[in-house]
Amino acid sequence: MKHILKILGLLVAVSAVWIGLLEASIVPSSHAWLLPVYLIVSLGCYGFLMVGVGLMFFPTCPQEAQLLHKDIAEAKEFLKKKGLDVGLD
Amino acid sequence: MEKNNKYSIIIPTYNERLNIGLLVYLIFKHLRELDFEVIIVDDGSPDGTQDMVKQLQQLYGEERILLRARPSKLGLGTAYCHGLKHASGDFVIIMDADLSHHPKYLPSFIRKQKETGANIVTGTRYVKSGGVHGWNLMRKLTSRGANVLAQTFLWPGVSDLTGSFRLYKKSVLEDVINSVVSKGYVFQMEMIVRASRKGYHIEEVPITFVDRVYGTSKLGGSEIVEYLKGLIYLLFTT
Ligand SMILES: Nc1nc2c(ncn2[C@@H]2O[C@H](COP(=O)(O)OP(=O)(O)O)[C@@H](O)[C@H]2O)c(=O)[nH]1
Ligand SMILES: [Mg+2]
Numbered sequence: 001m002k003h004i005l006k007i008l009g010l011l012v013a014v015s016a017v018w019i020g021l022l023e024a025s026i027v028p029s030s031h032a033w034l035l036p037v038y039l040i041v042s043l044g045c046y047g048f049l050m051v052g053v054g055l056m057f058f059p060t061c062p063q064e065a066q067l068l069h070k071d072i073a074e075a076k077e078f079l080k081k082k083g084l085d086v087g088l089d
Numbered sequence: 090m091e092k093n094n095k096y097s098i099i100i101p102t103y104n105e106r107l108n109i110g111l112l113v114y115l116i117f118k119h120l121r122e123l124d125f126e127v128i129i130v131d132d133g134s135p136d137g138t139q140d141m142v143k144q145l146q147q148l149y150g151e152e153r154i155l156l157r158a159r160p161s162k163l164g165l166g167t168a169y170c171h172g173l174k175h176a177s178g179d180f181v182i183i184m185d186a187d188l189s190h191h192p193k194y195l196p197s198f199i200r201k202q203k204e205t206g207a208n209i210v211t212g213t214r215y216v217k218s219g220g221v222h223g224w225n226l227m228r229k230l231t232s233r234g235a236n237v238l239a240q241t242f243l244w245p246g247v248s249d250l251t252g253s254f255r256l257y258k259k260s261v262l263e264d265v266i267n268s269v270v271s272k273g274y275v276f277q278m279e280m281i282v283r284a285s286r287k288g289y290h291i292e293e294v295p296i297t298f299v300d301r302v303y304g305t306s307k308l309g310g311s312e313i314v315e316y317l318k319g320l321i322y323l324l325f326t327t
Contacts, residue, residue, distance in 0.1 A: 003243065003286075004324045047237055054215075054233035061220035061297040068188065068299050075114040084144050086110060 097178030101168035187301035212254035212296035223300030275319030
């Protein structure tokens, strides 16, 4: 099944529940009409929150950069000794 | 007795004269006694990358370092296909030449595959003990945004979709690569999403990614637009 169909299926299920709520008037209808808006807004908030949290805890590795520079120096040393041209950095 | 696996490491290069020498040294340093070959697919780099590779062949042997060049810059996706045709290993590892993918992680890819019997092991930067160095805020923001979008809409089952440091069982790579049409940035994402949809067993290992020290990046430009197009394309075709 194409992935878009799964998402559409999910949307249909959610709308079915919503229509059910409207019909059964479990919640006051003025509120029920706004539910999709709430849903979209909370989805947006979720997205921004996830990006924000991801940014705050973005894994970085400054020590890796230093280790890499050591490895580069070691590799250059070796290649130079073997007569390869590793000039110009 | 357990048969010893052979690994083919495919490295696409374009203007990586300095990097390729350093990278090959580090690969040999970290894989020592393993049975492996390095396949370099160079797209006619004007900076003398191929000269360097020939010198490396003298040093390490032509049966360990294979130069499979192409006449002109034909793009990354087809470079992997081209290298794959010449691979003789049971497993294929793909990595960048620019030292953003450090060969010290190769043993952990191989170990993970052996432990789990996975079809694919993919490097991820976005978990504990993974990480990135050298990105500015904008680059981090787009990366996080892209990731949240993909996780929300595609449910891919892996945490790092656009990374390109991966180990594949050879037959699996051959199967997946033939169904992939995207190019550039989206290529890696399509590869892993299609593999995941086909039901292949995918495992992750943490890697760190240090932005390139030498040379310039060949991707870029309208990356964000391409990414969004790729995302929609994958929604409808996978
Ligand atoms: N053969 C080949 N290699 C390429 C091409 N474009 C990029 N590469 C190589 O692919 C790898 C990743 O490219 P890079 O410019 O570092 O991309 P970035 O890390 O996403 O910025 C490097 O090893 C490049 O040399 C191409 O058109 N042909
Ligand atoms: Mg790079």
